[in-house]
Amino acid sequence: MKRNIPSSSCQHGNSSQASRPRSRSPNIFLEDNGIPLKQRARATRGRPKYVEESEDEHEDSGVFSPDVSGFPDLSKGVNALEPKEIYKNSTRWFAISCLKSVIEAGEGRNGNWEKWKFSKEVMEKLEELFKEVKEHNCHSFPVNLSEEMPSSDNYRGLDTVLFDSVNPSPQQTGTRRSYCRGETPKDMNFTGKLFMDIQKAKGKNIVEAAKQRIDTKYNTVYEGLDRENVKCLMDEKLADWDVVDREIRFFEDRGAKITPGYAPVPIFTMPDNSEETIEKIQKLAEISSVCLIRNICQVTGFDSSAFELKELTKIKPKYEFVSPRQVPQATWTNFDRTEVGDKSKQSSNKWDFIDVHQRLSMEEFEVYYENVRNVTRNGELESNPSADIELVLKNLEQRLHDASLPVSEEAAGFKVDPDATMIAFGSNIDLEQEDITKFKIQNENVQKLPEFLRPDARGDFTGYVHQYMNGINTPQVYVKLPGVRTVAHIEDGTLASVNLNLGPGNSVWYCTPLEFAGKLQKLVIEKCGKLTDKIFDLSFWPFEKDCLEAKIPIQKFLQEPGDLVYVGLGSYHWVQANDFTTQVSWNVAPPNFRQLAMLAISNDHYLVNGFKSQIPVEYIIWNMAQLKVTVEEKVGKLMKAMLCRSLAKCQYEFDFCQKHSLPIVSASESSIIYAVELCIKCKVVVFNLIPMDKIGETFCFGCAVK
Structure with a gap:
């Protein structure tokens, strides 16, 4: 390990x-x-x-x-x-x-x-x-x-939805813990309820709360994967349906004729x-669901x-x-x-x-x-x-x-x-x-x-x-x-x-x-x-x-x-x-916070639908934290919410290994650890505690137990 x-x-x-x-x-x-x-x-x-x-x-x-x-x-x-x-x-x-x-x-x-x-x-x-x-x-x-394009300050009318999916307000009433079926550590999920005020919590608070799980079988930091909620990438009921209408009006006001049912x-x-x-085009591109940038080869000298x-x-x-x-x-x-x-x-x-x-x-x-x-x-x-x-x-x-x-x-x-x-x-x-x-x-x-x-x-x-x-x-x-x-x-x-x-x-x-x-x-x-x-x-x-x-x-x-x-x-x-x-x-x-939120949301969406992403989200956020990267406020809040979930998961994996007397050695003692490790069986990204067999092949906890 x-x-x-x-x-x-x-x-x-x-x-x-x-x-x-x-x-x-x-x-x-x-x-x-x-x-x-x-x-x-x-x-x-x-x-x-x-x-x-x-x-x-x-x-x-x-x-x-x-x-x-x-x-x-x-x-x-x-x-x-x-x-x-x-x-x-x-x-x-x-x-x-x-x-x-x-x-x-x-x-x-x-x-x-x-x-x-x-x-x-x-x-x-x-x-x-x-x-x-x-x-x-x-x-x-x-x-x-x-x-200025319509909804230029609110991507597709979804900014609040994206932010709250990853950084919801802490659960104040009702159940404030999540029962964990089975003992084997699960894959990381970044959406769902939080049972602690993550933005005020210290790392030691997260670790102490996470330690309770191995004995009680309850996660008191965050809710497990809500499969029904993330089965589809985006619930259309949460979307601002007026965005397309505003875009159509924007172009029609300028003389465009658009076939009914199509979007410009x-x-x-x-x-x-x-x-x-470049700055102006970047701003316009990043708020567009899709756009064309023309004349770029000529002005950049692209051959x-x-x-x-x-x-x-x-x-x-x-x-x-x-x-x-x-x-x-x-x-x-x-x-x-x-x-x-x-x-x-x-x-x-x-x-x-x-x-x-x-x-x-x-x-x-x-x-x-x-x-x-x-x-x-x-x-x-x-x-x-x-x-x-x-x-x-x-x-x-x-x-x-x-x-x-x-x-x-x-x-x-x-x-x-x-x-x-x-x-x-x-x-x-x-x-x-x-x-x-x-x-x-x-x-x-x-x-x-x-x-x-x-x-x-x-x-x-x-x-x-x-x-x-x-x-x-x-x-x-x-x-x-x-x-x-x-x-x-x-x-x-x-x-x-x-x-x-x-x-x-x-x-x-x-x-x-x-x-x-x-x-x-x-x-x-x-x-x-x-x-x-x-x-x-x-x-x-x-x-x-x-x-x-x-x-x-x-x-x-x-x-x-x-x-x-x-x-x-x-x-x-x-x-x-x-x-x-x-x-x-x-x-x-x-x-930006929109892309980070979608990385988190898609991670959970993939877990439910059995897709193995190449994007190692935990590696990204921990490397950024280790480097103390300066980010905008919303990105910082999302990062902390994601890091705290990850920290709680890492603590449980550590406790699981100790309970089952699994030896843990530092990655620095091995020359075969890659920047990103994948389970050899299911291809899921494995982070922090990396189960390995005697010949150095990597597994996730689920496949290792099997």
Whole structure:
């Protein structure tokens, strides 16, 4: 048993960081700042107005009022198709999307086809063809940096809920202790009732109270895990439902037209890389459930070419990653029939998402990726711009199908139908940090971004883990073909995330704000929870119409080349690429009380739902306490509440070991202790008292007893 003993007192700084001076940011609606905008600016009632980026025209929708009638594309209804029809539709969609992506690649936002020398007739046919893959109901709008967004001082109207969940007032009446079933120490929980005034208590008070538990079986410091209360991430009854309404009004007052049931997404354009501009954008981003930051590569000098697949393959050609193999299709369908002999029909609106995972090396994937692009580039249209479009498309469909990588029966678990086209996704490609020289240029480019957007920002909570966590505090690259999907998810620990689209194509994003997370989770269980009610055991692609009928607003938008998406804490999101494109992504954990509260809340939510988080919350708060990090007052109060719960748990684990005569030795006597230890069986993070067997393998108390 290895022990890393925490301090018996809970220390935290109580002074706020001095804020930097602010100045008025340039008016990004005006074209005199050197940034050409597609939106038309005009002044009305002294405030800037604009024409929205959404390509659909709708009447003013008023406040949030779902209306699922008359949806473009979705109004065609739900289709139940046999596998042959699925394969036919899938291959056609993929061919059209590849063709569209190649034609428009590198031609800017508006598209310029002049170099192809198409006849007018061919151009008209192509435009008609491309309507089949066109996205509808995308709502993102530019916002002046000097504007104040709705609920700017209260994240999604949830600040009080978040704070009180982790630091409730001490229980004054009724039961002031919690019965502990079983003797084996349980995993740490950070929410629920407190039976002591934690903010006034000293470390020795916590220890003395915690010592009673081993004999009485009662915890007199804090309540055990309330499973029902944290089963869903956020109870929608506690949310401020007016937030979405206020956001819609904010944009409609400035000329936006928003499809009923959808919520708007702000675009913040960086006119320069000045401290004042960065500070303003940081404030705006951190209060957004999701937002777009535009022009960031230009003003920071970020070199997108360093992240091209060929460059990454040169660095590490033998590097292997797990590639999801998926059926390419429109965002409004969700088919996955690929097994030989399966002739059953499948509905287009199902939520369950099934793909096949296959290990590929970088060089294998690059050959495949370039082959698909070249097949599309070298089509008949380039040599014969006046060719019959449908004939060209049919030939392209066959060539793209032939260019597919085979899917082994071992990887799929079944024999894949040879008529099915399954694309490969270059997903979660790690830019290794252990050997920084390998991806030196790539990591240097990440460092060009504003500090609050970097994975190693000063004060970022993950910086106190003291080890790399792939994709969390290190960058990962995603190389995409038309149709690849990232299913609906929240980030580990409900952290905020950064995703920079390096081009040349677009991705379609869907998001739902934090206050609707619980409502969405309940709908997911209803739609695809036949075998389990544990949300993290499910892989799902939400159907737009179903969400809106359930009064869950959708934030849908296009991420164009050079756009950085900042996903706010706790926002569910799912993404599909409709072009060839490359993205780089990681998490950020801004050191504010909202993020710390959500780390605590998500920790308990994960315990109930059987998800093993990579985020070691106890390590973070104890390392911060040991370093006496200066934090804002609310962060300090949350830290103390969390530290006191942790201290009580650590004392009980110590008493448990003494009662059962388990030897305890200092971690300093072992050379095999990592910065963060995980149970070898269940993968839960183990903190402070680390059960180990004779060969040095780590267990949690639950698995060690078993």
